[in-house]
Amino acid sequence: xxxxxxxxxxxxxxxxxxxxxxDLVKRVYEHRNDLVPGFTSKYDAHRLVWFEIHDDVSxxxxxxxxxKRWRRLWKVELIEQQNEDWHDLWPxxxxx
Numbered sequence: 238x239x240x241x242x243x244x245x246x247x248x249x250x251x252x253x254x255x256x257x258x259x260d261l262v263k264r265v266y267e268h269r270n271d272l273v274p275g276f277t278s279k280y281d282a283h284r285l286v287w288f289e290i291h292d293d294v295s296x297x298x299x300x301x302x303x304x305k306r307w308r309r310l311w312k313v314e315l316i317e318q319q320n321e322d323w324h325d326l327w328p329x330x331x332x333x
Contacts, residue, residue, distance in 0.1 A: 240297035242304065243288040244316060245277055249323040252280040253312055257301040261288060262330055269327065285326040287316045 241261040245254040245268055254277050258264035265285050271278040291297035304312065316323065 240291045240294050241288050242291065242297050242300045244286055244304075244312065245282040246284045246286045246316075246323065247280055247282045248284065250313060251284075252282050253309070254280070254282040255301055255304045255312070257297050259294070265327055265330070284323070285330070286320055286323050288326065288330075 238259055240257065240259050241264075242255070242257050243261060243265070245256070245265070246252065254268075256264065267273045268277045269283045277283065289300065291300065304315075320326065
């Protein structure tokens with residue numbers, strides 16, 4: 238079973254949220270539709286800008302925890318390595 242570490246943003250270089258899940262489509266849908274009260278609904282962080290797939294849940298959780306301790310600049314650089322223009326990746330995964 239795949240596990241995903243993901244980053245949501247409120248906009249280009251906006252507020253960032255890092256999370257982990259085993260169902261990326263469902264989890265991002267929940268965030269986008271404010272079905273999850275909390276940070277993402279409060280700061281309008283609904284744009285999926287980065288994700289990474291892991292085979293091991295422990296590895297995915299460890300990566301999420303490391304990223305939550307990262308400086309913001311490091312997260313921005315990680316996102317822009319794969320998604321320079323901060324496109325919303327949701328349309329590409331919603332079709333799965």
